[in-house]
Amino acid sequence: MESIRHLGIVGLGLLGSSILRGVKLNHPHVHLHLFDGDPKVCREVEALGLVQQCADSLAELHECDLVVVCVPTGSVASVVMGLASGMKNGAVVTDVGSAKQTVINALGNRLPTHVSFVPGHPMAGGEQSGPSAGREDLFAGKTCLLVPLSSTPTSAIELVERFWRALGAITCRVDARQHDHIAALTSHLPHLIAFSLMETFGDQLPINSQSAPFIGRSFFEQIRLASSDVAIWTSIFENNTDAILSQTEHFIAVLNQWCAVLQERPIELHGKISDSSALANKLLGRAL
Known part of the structure; x- marks a missing residue:
């Protein structure tokens, strides 16, 4: 993760908190910026000692090199749009949603050109939910499917691939359908x-x-x-x-x-x- 100095995570349930744990354990040089729309989840993450304090808004993630959106599929597009306009040039956003075409359709051509979105789906999880269910090794040996668009810069795709491989996952590119x-x-x-x-x-x-x-x-x-x-x-x-x-x-x-x-x-x-x-x-x- 040498090219990722600042990592944002939106949504701190099972997948988001597992990413958090894996990065903290194996890549301590990465500065983490965390946000969840549910204050109770933020308090739980803080009580678990995973972070001192969560961000109060998405705006506090605008300086991140990469933001991973870990919210229910139906909310991904709105979160990506909420992030993208204020992010720095060359920033990348990815997600972990289990359905891709509806997200791609919802975003359409609305994203600003200075930010790239690389849809993703790690084939990992479990029936338990919430920050306490997270595991630092959840993605080890698992496949993460990436669904880049034809307009997605190669550099953005490769950044997301390096991110998932750093957590032990195997990446695979597929189309949305x-x-x-x-x-x-x-x-x-x-x-x-x-x-x-x-x-x-x-x-x-x-x-x-x-x-x-x-x-x-x-x-x-x-x-x-x-x-x-x-x-x-x-x-x-x-x-x-x-x-x-x-x-x-x-x-x-x-x-x-x-x-x-x-x-x-x-x-x-x-x-x-x-x-x-x-x-x-x-x-x-x-x-x-």
Whole structure:
């Protein structure tokens, strides 16, 4: 991070506080400038000893070389615009949002030319939220997807790449449509399934001592995602609706195929389970 002397972080939840922790531990020469719109979050960050005092406004981040915006996806564009006009020449802004095209569309050509925006999405996180959930190694070995625009200067893209690599991440450049379509399958659909499964459980069983003996590890693994941050996931679903609907429709079609096999062709069950198991083992890097 030699080229980053002043780093700003907007939003100090799980991802923002993890960036903060990682930079403090491994890159102590970097001057940190922190802001969160929720005063309670700022007080928690200060009480944790992660910083002496948070900034009172976005204006206090205008001298930063790079600002990482870690707010719900639906708020990214407004924060970027709030930052950009007052930032110094050559400054760069990036984000960690899970949907990209809506942010790019919202910004359009409104950004001043002296500031670059490099949309980003680290494939890291967890169902816990808030500053206390942060980990300095959260991004180690994880992929950070970058979605630079055709007009984005190469120097800005490379600055953001160096930033994420300094936190142990692996960077990969993709376009916005590809990002949103694949993220809907690998991240957003699993959360939707978890929310739906939890709703199905709630429709049929109370959460009490009578249902407890029936709940094993497999169920907990499936519904863990349902405890994720409500505001963040509401915003993701609102900002990647088309791609999520497309992947959900495909998933429902596959479920219907399973229903047909269960009802009409049980002899095919072994083959379908075997095929799915082989794909899972390949993805997990296990030898068959």
